[in-house]
Amino acid sequence: MITVVTLLRNQLDDAFDLVRKAMADVNNSMIHWEPAPGCWGLRLRNGQWFPDFDKPRPPAPKTIAWLAAHLAGCKDMYYEYAFGPAKKKWKDLEGPGDAINLRLYLENTQNALVKKLAELNDVDLDRPALTNWGEEKPIWWIYWIMIYHDAEHGGQIMQVKNEYRNRIASESSAVS
DSSP states (O other): OOOHHHHHHHHHHHHHHHHHHHHTTOOHHHHTOOSSTTOBOEEEETTEEEEOOSSOSSOOOBOHHHHHHHHHHHHHHHHHHHHSOOOOOGGGOOOOSSHHHHHHHHHHHHHHHHHHHHTOOTTGGGSEEEOTTSOEEEHHHHHHHHHHHHHHHHHHHHHHHHHHHHHHHHHHHHHO
8 A cells, every 4th residue: 555655755756747847948048038018037136036026916927937936935935844944034035047057946945845755654744834824734735735836837837938939939930
């Protein structure tokens, strides 16, 4: 019989594989491309890249850079509060402004979650863990949210990448 830890690990791997595939051939021009005016993206402030969180609601379309930094930042933040000192704040999370380091940021934050899951057993998964908004949730819930989040935003990254490619292709054919 499969354990819950094993099931979560398989789902965590499968969902993150969607993110890896979506990000695999993303380049620097793609990550900051805005599919519509007023997009949420990464903005350079004092020499560092920070995701937009202070724009009006509802959120506008997002750049690949924002989606990838948001995914990695959420992994970082959830890990920090569930298993660490619980001190980080959203406003302090920066995201790399280039495609290679965004992929590395995603991999590093994923690896931290995978490594921690390997230390847990099924009984541990029912223990409460702190969230960044101060509520306690079972550890299994933290992992389930990260799985869902990867599937959701991995698909969005793929969609923005496809829109970018279609736009570039149509602009190229219009010039010819």
